[in-house]
Structures are given as structure tokens and as C-alpha cells.
Amino acid sequence: MEERQIIEYDALVIGAGIAGGEAAINLANTGYKVLLVEKDHSLGGKMILLSKVFPTLDCAACITTPKVSEIARHNNITVFTESEVTHIAKKGDNDFVAQIMKKPRYVRVEDCTACQLCEKACPVSVRDEYQFGLIGRKAAFIPFSIANPKAAVIDIENCTLCGACEKACPTHCIDFTMETEYYELHAKTVILATGFNLFDPLEIPRFGYGQYKNVITSMQMEREIAPTRPYNTILRPGDGKVPDRIAYVLCTGSRDNTIGNPICSQICCMYSMKQAQLLMGALPMADITIYYINIRSFGKGFEEFYQQAKGMGVNFVKGKIGKITEKENGNLILRYEDIAEGVVKEAEHDMVVLSVGVKSNPSAGKIFDGNSLKLDPLQFVAQQDFLGSPAKTSIDGVFVAGTASGPMDIPDSILSAGSASSEAISYLTRYQSL
Amino acid sequence: MKERLGVYICHCGGNISDYVDVEKVRAAIEHEEGVVFAKTTMFACSDTNQTDMVQDIHEHNLDGVIVASCSPKLHLTTFRNVTERGDLNKYTYVHANIREQASWAHSDDKLGATEKAIHLVKAAIAKSRYADPLFPNQFEAEKTIAVIGGGIAGMKAALSLAEKKSNVILIEKGNRLGGHTAEWGSLFMTDEKGFELTTRIENDLRKYNNVTILTGEEVIDTKGSIGNFELKIRRQPQKEDDPMEIMELHVGSIVVATGYDHYLPKQGEYGFGTNETVITLPEFKQLVDKSTSKSLEFKGKKINNIAYVYCVGSRQSEGENTYCSRFCCTSVIHTAIEAKKKFKGIQNIHLTRGIRTYGKQELLYAESLQMGDVYLEFDEHTLPEIHTEDKKTVVTVKDILSAGKEMEMEVDLVVLVTGMVPRADQSIGSMLKLPKGRDRFFNEIHMKLRPVETVIDGVTIAGTCQGPKNISESVNSALSAATKSFSYISKGTLETEPIIAKIDQDACSWCDKCSNACPFDAIEQIEMGGRTVASVNPIVCKGCGMCTPVCPVDAINLIGYTSEEIMSMIDALA
Structure with missing residues (x-):
């Protein structure tokens, strides 16, 4: 048995993406001591790797880094990176014991x-x-x-x-x-902010991802247009050519029963339109086409952003992509059903971006005893009182923040994290002696 | 006079350096008087650069720091804190905005943008030379929090504050709690009834004796600022000759949860008001909820075929509501399913502008398709039309999903899927001076990362007063707002910025020009040595500077922006 160091905090927050970070700051600003555990090497989750954010087009790094810096410097927050919570047992009210492995x-x-x-x-x-x-x-x-x-x-x-x-x-x-260090943590409440996984488009072979070099994911495009971008310009990976006919395939891995994900990922329409607008700025001569089923620009300022994309000349085609094939020159032929005309068509593009969706990260389910933490059928953390107290899970004292409970964008993650930290503070107060 | 200044010029990862030649800016200012060194940096706000800055302050024995980067709204506090960690007074830090004011504003003119950035940095250096150390004002904050609006958001905000042992006053203008939710019938995803949800929250709320619930009472005036707001409340007269009761409350923070209004279609819009088979979504929800018979009846007539016209009052291409109301697709699909399950012979025909059942709500859409609901789609250029033919209601639509085919159908009921609009009564917003967005809902500080805080310190916004939301989202927003309000004042003491107006009372001869100019009611007249002079309340003053130029005897200085500092900046800009 490894030697375990025993540590004590008021709250354990698992996951240091934007939701976990926000929850940790809320607790810390109220005076509680927080241990924030992150399995990756850096704070900031997926948001810190984005280019700009919709619909404000703020640079993601500019607004994430100060938040991350605040977390790292906060007197009431201790951060463990490269660390995993391997097991949590609830011993009683306000009494959780977590095993943590710090690699x-x-x-x-x-x-x-x-x-x-x-x-x-x-x-x-x-x-x-x-x-x-x-x-x-x-x-x-x-x-x-x-x-x-x-x-x-x-x-x-x-x-x-x-x-x-x-x-x-x-x-x-x-x-x-x-060497790996082992900790036994005693905490009074737990917040799960374990985030989501991106859909892996290898699951849809007919789109040719991994086979055709100029078919990339939206997250790869996100990197190509980020300030800390790898090529310092936009290139198609096959031959380094600057693309001028780019296609977006929405709902890749979302609203699709054939790959077991019937739900909508909530963010792909918007980030694709954002990327399209940024690409039009970077490559003024390029044509951008977005193939969609429905455009879901439902949040604050989103519909206006959609109208703006249309106004800028982004080409929106209502139709599902059946199959993608590659030409000898690396260009791609997209076969699709054009709903407006009711016919099957083909179109040639020199680069295809698959707008990959949000899948659950079921890891949180495994760290609790038995099946005490309930997951929903899609393996997201189940919300016990979805309307009345969305952050409550099946375990009293364990709360869920951000995309661990389902797809959501950044502001919704922030609100969900605010909700989880509010529930956690209430839970801590309930058992606090006066 | 500061003699050892460090200057940092930020690339902002291309946001600045794509248009402003930051290296040229650096070279142009590095020999300015008092500058010890000038550096460029990829992200001035990054943790690494912040660490470097602290080190530089110590190593070079700096007495002032200037960062030229984005708007001070984003990072003034960040760099003030860095300065403080370097053991300098944080108010001596000076910020130059070369992104919003140079690179973004002049992206078509790189030379001009660079030239302007050089001037802005020179002015910041000039100001920094005169910057005096300042100290924040500390004061006691009232720990009671007011929540305005007793709908689902307001109730949940109040409940969550009560759970945190905070004193809460929940103020509702109407005569009951529960807002729209209580009238909403069966709810999406859980099928709980609206009033069941609001009743269980209200019951929880009434268990706490640290909650005061005021119904039938209206806020008619607000004064003060974070830590010390004064609210004037008027009790709505119950009977005509009831005396008007006015009460004053003292609170430290305010959660605004005033909600939304249902969009009311215009007379004749899709036959509303002229064809009696045309009703709105809330009316339809009531009808489905209240009907107990085996078939659905409306005005004595059995209903079989129902047409739902989506986006009524939302996503208008002509009209002021350009936004999507977010909740309505899911709400109407949920109700249509309910109607079909509850009553015999219902056929649902949805005329949509693209279904937006985002996230897990997609499962409801899938269920409705499986149950045989018909979906047609139109766009903003060809709206459906409602006619009456032989006393029958006929709907026509050009359907995108069947390549633009004209469809015509006879229906028994038309449901206009009406969205959310901002409250017609905007009095709370006006009293608290809350800014509104283009959509006329209240605006947050930052749409992405600070969605419940407002530019008015101590005032947070919860639920749909900030923009359309469903119930679950409103509750998350309410709890977030409550937490922020709680963390503002739970310690009982607060600090305010020292950058406020200062009156030279020897020179002042009270003419009331400054107090008229003050948007925050921070200036009062006092008696001093037998003379009437102006006096600034340091807690209420925001340092906006409105009073400074109107003083006829030049007796007002804004601390941190003294005439000396401003004149030196103007010289540098010239």
C-alpha cells in the first residue's frame, strides 16, 4: 500500500476547466478552502485553447488567462494538476473522503x-x-x-x-x-466539473476523417485560427495550400442515432458560424459553406450573430452530408441532399471542417461507491431536480457544474457553476456550527 | 515625480500586433523621461508575464508601471494587483488602451494605428509620472439582500440566500409568488406542473425566518450604492380608500429578477384578435392544462387539427425583436405531445422556422416526430397566412422541407408560438440605472464570463430580465446572482475606490451646479464654518468626473485625475 498524505479542505472541485474554475472562485471568495484537481497539465480546460468566443468575438485567451491566473493565485485555492480523483466515499453529512493520485x-x-x-x-x-x-x-x-x-x-x-x-x-x-504521490482528502462537499469529450469523427467513416488529410475537426480549425496558432496562417494539412472553398459539416456526431448520440450539442452551430466569420476576415477571398439541418442560434445575441454571418456572405445550405470522397488533388466532393431544391447534389471543396459535437465524460460515475452517483442514459451526470435545483446530483453534498451534466456553452457553464457553488455553500452552511 | 517607470506593450496574440507595430511603439517610447525599460510581450495578462512584472519591479526598483494593452475594463484590476504584488501602491498603475482605441479602431490604417498607440503610451507615461499613491475607503456594509421579483428566479435566489443564513427581503409587485411559472401548466423534461414547482419552493422559503416576503409591494425609489442601498417600497392599496403605505428598507445588495412579458401579437397578426380560433402559446398551455374531458374543446367546439406558428414576436426581420426567445420550440413541442397524449383525435401541424430543441430537449422533438406530428418549415420572407373560408380557418404556407411546395390546410385551432419580450414596466431598471442591450433586456458586465453582474456595483441580474431562458437556466442564473450578491457583502465591510471627486471647500461657495451634474446623488450641501459648501459622499461617488468641469470656481478635482496629470497627458498627446 502506497503512503498516503492526509489533507483537509472544505470543498473538492474536480476539473479545472471554466466551470470548475468559476465554482472554485465562488467558494474561495466566500472564504472556503478549495482543492481544485485537474488531470491535465494546465488549468483552463477546453476554453483556453479556443480562438475567439461567440458572439462577442473576444479573444478566448484574453478572457481566460486572467481567470486562470486568479484561480492559480487565490489564497483559498490549492491546485493539483496531473491529478486524478480515484475514489470518493461519503462517510456522512459534510464528510467525504477522496483518494487522489498525483502523477x-x-x-x-x-x-x-x-x-x-x-x-x-x-x-x-x-x-x-x-x-x-x-x-x-x-x-x-x-x-x-x-x-x-x-x-x-x-x-x-x-x-x-x-x-x-x-x-x-x-x-x-x-x-x-x-514519483506518483497519493493523497487522502477529507472534504465537506464535492463539485463535479469533469467537462465533456469531443466526438471522435473516426466513428463516421463515410466522412473520411483520418483518411483524407484535408478533412479536419472544428477543434483543429479552432487551433488554426487561434492567436497561438501552429502555422501562423490557415493551411489545409494535406499540402499546405491556403484553402479557398471551405465546407462545414454541422451535427457531426450530434442528432445522430447511428452513432448513439440523439441529442443536439448546443454549441456547434455557433462556433462554426464564428469560425466562418473569422475565416472570412483572415482569407477574404475564401468561400465558406455551412451544411446544416437547423441553425440553433438561441442564446443572447446569437440570432443577430447568425444574421451577421449571412450578411457577410457565409453560404448556408440546408442539407445533410451523405458521403465525402477525395479527388486526386486533395479536394473533396461532398454528396448531400439539398433540401431547398429537393435533390441530391455534389459540391467540391478544398477543405472540410467537421463540426464535432459534445459527448459525455462518464469518468465521474466510476469514482463513487457502487452506483451512488446516477448518470443519465447518455452518461452525463444526472440532475435530480432538473428544474428546481439543476446542480443537485443523486448524492446530497455532491453538485454538478458545466458540461458534466450535458452540452452547454460558456455562459451557461458559468451559470451552472454559479449554481453548483451556491448549492455547495448552502450545504456547507447547513452543517456549520454557529 | 516618478523617475523609474517600466512599460509593457502587449501583442495581445495578434489582436494588437497585427495592426500596431508594437516594436516601433516600444522604440518610440523607451527614451521618454523616467522610463527605465520598455518591453513587448505576447500576452501581458498571462501568468508568466505577471510573474515577470513583479520581478522587474523589484529588480529595477521601479516606482511606476504602465501596460499598453486592451481596454482597462478588462485588465485594469489585473495589473493593479500585479503592481500591488510588487509592493507598489496599486493606484499608481497606469493603463493605456491600444487595442480598442488603436488596433481595432484603425485596422485599415496600420501606420496611423501605430502612431496613435505611441501617443497613447506617451500620455500614459506622462500621467504615471504624477500618479500619487491612493488608499481605498473602507466602510461597513449592510448584510441584508433585497431580491426584486417573486417569480421562479427571484424565489430561488431568495431561498439560496436564506440557506446561507443571509437576511433576505423578497419583494413582489403582484399579490402572489411564482410568476409566470405558476401559470405554466405541465413543464418540459419533468412533467411537473408549474404551480407544484413554485409551491414547493415557496414552502421551503417560508420555513426560513430570515426571509421577509413582501407581496403586493412595489419598489418606487432607490438610493445609495453597494453596501448601503435605500429602497422605498409602496404597499399597493388593497381597497380604494386604503391609505398609501410607504416603507423604507436598508440593504447591502440587490438581486433584480423582474422577469419578462409574454409577447402579445398585434391585432390581426396571423389573425390574432380577428379570428377567434387563433390563440397564443400561454393561452394554449392553460387550455391543455385545465381541460379535463377526453377531447379538447375550445369555445364549445371540438379541436382535432392544431397548427402551431413558430417565432411569433421573435427573430423578426421587420420589427424590434430580432432575437430568438429560446424556450418556445421546446415548450410548444412538449405541450403538443401532452395534448396528443391527453385528448383523442389530435393532429399537430408545426409551422416552424427551424426547430431549436437544443441539447437534451432534442429528445422531445424526436418523440414528437415518432408520434406522427407534422413539421413544415417557412422562412422570414414567406410567412404563413391564416384566412377564414366559410367560417373555417385555413392556413397556407410555402414549405421549405418539400422544396417550396405551397401547402394549404384546414385547422380547428391556430397556436401562435409567442416568445419573451422585456418587461413593459422598466421602472426598476431606470431607478437602478441598469444598462440595456440592443434586445432591451438588462445587460450583464460580460456576456461570456460575468453573465449576472452589472456595471452597477452591488446589483446583480437573475433569470429572464437578462434575456430569454427556460426554467432550469433561470434557476442557474438566479443561484449565480445570489452567490455574487452574497460574496459582495457577506464580510460586512467593503472597500471603495479612492478615485472620487474632492472639493476644495475653501473655494466652494455652493451654487448646486455639481450636485445637479452628479448622476449618483453623491454631492450634498453642508454647513461649514457658517458657510454652505458642497460635500462628497465617498461611498456613493463613483469618480465619474461629471462634477469637475461644471464648477465655476474650479474647486473640484478628481483624485487620480488631477489637473496636473491631465495637463501632462494632453501635452504628451499634442
């Missing part, structure tokens, strides 16, 4: 200056997951330029233990003797 980073964060000399020295190149495979990275690497903490990580799975990084490091912060 080694092999870099002492406090000493690392993010000088990137280890990156230069490292001879191993692998796929960069933060650029969604558009480019490579080293096995010794800084996750991304606005990561928090901004410090190197050794990807031990791919590391050859050559020691080049260690020699190159001017502050001697690389430490291969680091």
Missing part, C-alpha cells in the same frame, strides 16, 4: 522558467495533443504558450531517458526521480 511531472514547477531549452534539446517528436495533432511536439515540452502553470513537462511514455533535457536545463528543475 509526476518530472519537472519542479517552482524552479522551471519555461525557457524551452529542454524542448530544443529533446530528440523525441510526437503528436502535439494541444494543437490536436496539427503539428508535433517534443517529449520534454511546455504544453502551450499560455498554459498555467507555465512549466515544462516530461512525457514519460515517449521519453527515451536520454538525459539531454536534464543537461540543457539551466535551473536543474528536471527530476526523473519524482
Whole structure:
């Protein structure tokens, strides 16, 4: 049995994306001590990797980094990155015991200056997951330029233990003797902000993702147009050509029973229209076509954003894509049903963006005893009182924030996180002695 | 006079550097008087740069810091805090906005944008040289919170505050709690009745003795600011000769949850008001909820075929409601399913502008399709028409889903799927000076990350007064607003900005020009040494500067923006 360090906090927040971060700040600002546990190397979740946000077109990095910085610096918040909550037992009211596994980073964060000399020295190149495979990275690497903490990580799975990084490091912060640390946490309440998974378009072979190089996902396009973009311009990955006829395939992996996801992902219409507008700014000569079933611009300022996209000349085609095939020159033929004319048509594009949807991250279900945490049929965390108290789960004292309970956009995640932290504060108050 | 200034010029990841030559800006200002160094940075707000700044302050023994980046609305506080971590007085920090005021405003003129950025940074440097350390005002805050509006959002906000042991006053203008939700019949996703939901929340609420529920009472005046608001409440006379009762309340924060109005179609809009088989969504919901017979009847006639016309009062291409009302697709589909299950012989025909059952609500749409509901679609250019032929109601529509085919159908009832509009009664918003968006709903500070806070400190907005929402979303918004209001004042003491107006009372001879100019009622007249002079309430003053230029004897200075600082900035800009 590993040695476990025993730690105590008022609240455990699992997941440091925008929802978990907001929930942690609300609790911390009310005076509660929070442990924020994140499995990845950085705070900020998926939002910090986005280009701009709809419908304000604020740069995502500009509004996420200060939030993330506030979380990292807050006196009442302790952050564990590279960490997973492996088990939670409810011992009684206001009494949860969580087992946490903190994996080694092999870099002492406090000493690392993010000088990137280890990156230069490292001879191993692998796929960069933060650029969604558009480019490579080293096995010794800084996750991304606005990561928090901004410090190197050794990807031990791919590391050859050559020691080049260690020699190159001017502050001697690389430490291969680091080991996994185990903690036993006593907390009074738990917030689940475990987020969502992106739909993997390999599940729809007829779209040719993974087979045709110029078919990419919307998250890859998000990276191509982000300020910290990999190519510093927009290219199609097949041959580096600047695309000028880009197609968006909405509802990739959403509203589709054939891949087991009958629901709407709530965000894809809007982010696709956002990307279309940004692309029109970056590539003024490009034609952008969005193939859709219904445009769901339902939030504040969204319908106006849709009208703006139409006004800018984005081409909206109501029709489902049947099949995508590749031409010799890397261009793609989209076969679709044109609803307006009631006929099946084909169109040629030089790049296709699959607007992938939101799938559940069922991991939270596994960490509680038995089946005490109920999930819904789609494996999202079930909301026990959906209308009256949307943040309540099947366990009293455990609350859900953000996309862990279903698809939602950033403002809805913030509201959901506000709701979860409010319930958590009420729960903490209920058992607080006066 | 500051002699050791550090200047940071931000690329903003291309937002600035795509149009402003930041390197040129840096070179142009690095030899300005007092500047020790000038640097460019990819993201000034990033954690790494913040750490570097603190280090620079210590290493170079700086006495002032300037960041040229985005709007101070975004990051003034961020960099003030950095300055403070570097052991400098945070109010000596000076911000230059070269994004909204240079790169974004002049994206068609890179040279001009760069030139303007240079001037803005020079002016900031000039101001920084004169910036004095300032100290915030501390004061006691009232810990009671007022919630205005007793619908689902207001009730939940009040309940969540009561649970946190906060004193709450819930003020409802009408004679009962529950708002629209209580009248809404069966609800989506759970099939709970609206009044059952509101009743169980009201019962919970009434268990707490730290909650005061006022119904039939209306806020008629507000004064003060965060920590110390004064609300004047008028009791609605119950009978004609009841005396008017006025009550004053003292609260620290206000949650505004005043809700929405149902869109009321214009006379003749899709036959509304002229054809008696045309009703609105709320009327239809009531009808389905209240009918107990085996078949649905309306005005003594059995109803079989129902046409639902979507987006009435929403997504208008001609008209002021350009927005989508968000809840109505799901609401009407849910009710149509209910009607079909409850009554014999119902055929539902939906005339939509594209179904928006987002998220899990899609399952309701799938269910309705499986039950055989018919969906037709039209666009904003070819709206459906309602006629009466031989006392029968006929609907015609050009259906997009069948390649523009003209459809005509005889129906027994037409339901206009009406959306949400902002409250006609905007008095609360006007009293509190809450800004409104283009859609005329109240505006939040930041649409993405701060959806319940407003520019008026201490006032939060919950539920549909901020924009259309369904019940679940309203509750999330209400709890978020309650938490923010709670965290503002739960400590009992508050700090306000030291940047406020200061009156030279020796020079003042009270002419009331300043108090008339003040939008916050922060200036009062006092007696001092036998003279009447103006005095500024430091808690209420927001430092807006409206009073400064109107003083005929130049007796008012805005702390942090003294004439000296402003003149030096003007010199640098010239």
C-alpha cells in the first residue's frame, strides 16, 4: 500500500476547466478552502485553447488567462494538476473522503522558467495533443504558450531517458526521480466539473476523417485560427495550400442515432458560424459553406450573430452530408441532399471542417461507491431536480457544474457553476456550527 | 515625480500586433523621461508575464508601471494587483488602451494605428509620472439582500440566500409568488406542473425566518450604492380608500429578477384578435392544462387539427425583436405531445422556422416526430397566412422541407408560438440605472464570463430580465446572482475606490451646479464654518468626473485625475 498524505479542505472541485474554475472562485471568495484537481497539465480546460468566443468575438485567451491566473493565485485555492480523483466515499453529512493520485511531472514547477531549452534539446517528436495533432511536439515540452502553470513537462511514455533535457536545463528543475504521490482528502462537499469529450469523427467513416488529410475537426480549425496558432496562417494539412472553398459539416456526431448520440450539442452551430466569420476576415477571398439541418442560434445575441454571418456572405445550405470522397488533388466532393431544391447534389471543396459535437465524460460515475452517483442514459451526470435545483446530483453534498451534466456553452457553464457553488455553500452552511 | 517607470506593450496574440507595430511603439517610447525599460510581450495578462512584472519591479526598483494593452475594463484590476504584488501602491498603475482605441479602431490604417498607440503610451507615461499613491475607503456594509421579483428566479435566489443564513427581503409587485411559472401548466423534461414547482419552493422559503416576503409591494425609489442601498417600497392599496403605505428598507445588495412579458401579437397578426380560433402559446398551455374531458374543446367546439406558428414576436426581420426567445420550440413541442397524449383525435401541424430543441430537449422533438406530428418549415420572407373560408380557418404556407411546395390546410385551432419580450414596466431598471442591450433586456458586465453582474456595483441580474431562458437556466442564473450578491457583502465591510471627486471647500461657495451634474446623488450641501459648501459622499461617488468641469470656481478635482496629470497627458498627446 502506497503512503498516503492526509489533507483537509472544505470543498473538492474536480476539473479545472471554466466551470470548475468559476465554482472554485465562488467558494474561495466566500472564504472556503478549495482543492481544485485537474488531470491535465494546465488549468483552463477546453476554453483556453479556443480562438475567439461567440458572439462577442473576444479573444478566448484574453478572457481566460486572467481567470486562470486568479484561480492559480487565490489564497483559498490549492491546485493539483496531473491529478486524478480515484475514489470518493461519503462517510456522512459534510464528510467525504477522496483518494487522489498525483502523477509526476518530472519537472519542479517552482524552479522551471519555461525557457524551452529542454524542448530544443529533446530528440523525441510526437503528436502535439494541444494543437490536436496539427503539428508535433517534443517529449520534454511546455504544453502551450499560455498554459498555467507555465512549466515544462516530461512525457514519460515517449521519453527515451536520454538525459539531454536534464543537461540543457539551466535551473536543474528536471527530476526523473519524482514519483506518483497519493493523497487522502477529507472534504465537506464535492463539485463535479469533469467537462465533456469531443466526438471522435473516426466513428463516421463515410466522412473520411483520418483518411483524407484535408478533412479536419472544428477543434483543429479552432487551433488554426487561434492567436497561438501552429502555422501562423490557415493551411489545409494535406499540402499546405491556403484553402479557398471551405465546407462545414454541422451535427457531426450530434442528432445522430447511428452513432448513439440523439441529442443536439448546443454549441456547434455557433462556433462554426464564428469560425466562418473569422475565416472570412483572415482569407477574404475564401468561400465558406455551412451544411446544416437547423441553425440553433438561441442564446443572447446569437440570432443577430447568425444574421451577421449571412450578411457577410457565409453560404448556408440546408442539407445533410451523405458521403465525402477525395479527388486526386486533395479536394473533396461532398454528396448531400439539398433540401431547398429537393435533390441530391455534389459540391467540391478544398477543405472540410467537421463540426464535432459534445459527448459525455462518464469518468465521474466510476469514482463513487457502487452506483451512488446516477448518470443519465447518455452518461452525463444526472440532475435530480432538473428544474428546481439543476446542480443537485443523486448524492446530497455532491453538485454538478458545466458540461458534466450535458452540452452547454460558456455562459451557461458559468451559470451552472454559479449554481453548483451556491448549492455547495448552502450545504456547507447547513452543517456549520454557529 | 516618478523617475523609474517600466512599460509593457502587449501583442495581445495578434489582436494588437497585427495592426500596431508594437516594436516601433516600444522604440518610440523607451527614451521618454523616467522610463527605465520598455518591453513587448505576447500576452501581458498571462501568468508568466505577471510573474515577470513583479520581478522587474523589484529588480529595477521601479516606482511606476504602465501596460499598453486592451481596454482597462478588462485588465485594469489585473495589473493593479500585479503592481500591488510588487509592493507598489496599486493606484499608481497606469493603463493605456491600444487595442480598442488603436488596433481595432484603425485596422485599415496600420501606420496611423501605430502612431496613435505611441501617443497613447506617451500620455500614459506622462500621467504615471504624477500618479500619487491612493488608499481605498473602507466602510461597513449592510448584510441584508433585497431580491426584486417573486417569480421562479427571484424565489430561488431568495431561498439560496436564506440557506446561507443571509437576511433576505423578497419583494413582489403582484399579490402572489411564482410568476409566470405558476401559470405554466405541465413543464418540459419533468412533467411537473408549474404551480407544484413554485409551491414547493415557496414552502421551503417560508420555513426560513430570515426571509421577509413582501407581496403586493412595489419598489418606487432607490438610493445609495453597494453596501448601503435605500429602497422605498409602496404597499399597493388593497381597497380604494386604503391609505398609501410607504416603507423604507436598508440593504447591502440587490438581486433584480423582474422577469419578462409574454409577447402579445398585434391585432390581426396571423389573425390574432380577428379570428377567434387563433390563440397564443400561454393561452394554449392553460387550455391543455385545465381541460379535463377526453377531447379538447375550445369555445364549445371540438379541436382535432392544431397548427402551431413558430417565432411569433421573435427573430423578426421587420420589427424590434430580432432575437430568438429560446424556450418556445421546446415548450410548444412538449405541450403538443401532452395534448396528443391527453385528448383523442389530435393532429399537430408545426409551422416552424427551424426547430431549436437544443441539447437534451432534442429528445422531445424526436418523440414528437415518432408520434406522427407534422413539421413544415417557412422562412422570414414567406410567412404563413391564416384566412377564414366559410367560417373555417385555413392556413397556407410555402414549405421549405418539400422544396417550396405551397401547402394549404384546414385547422380547428391556430397556436401562435409567442416568445419573451422585456418587461413593459422598466421602472426598476431606470431607478437602478441598469444598462440595456440592443434586445432591451438588462445587460450583464460580460456576456461570456460575468453573465449576472452589472456595471452597477452591488446589483446583480437573475433569470429572464437578462434575456430569454427556460426554467432550469433561470434557476442557474438566479443561484449565480445570489452567490455574487452574497460574496459582495457577506464580510460586512467593503472597500471603495479612492478615485472620487474632492472639493476644495475653501473655494466652494455652493451654487448646486455639481450636485445637479452628479448622476449618483453623491454631492450634498453642508454647513461649514457658517458657510454652505458642497460635500462628497465617498461611498456613493463613483469618480465619474461629471462634477469637475461644471464648477465655476474650479474647486473640484478628481483624485487620480488631477489637473496636473491631465495637463501632462494632453501635452504628451499634442
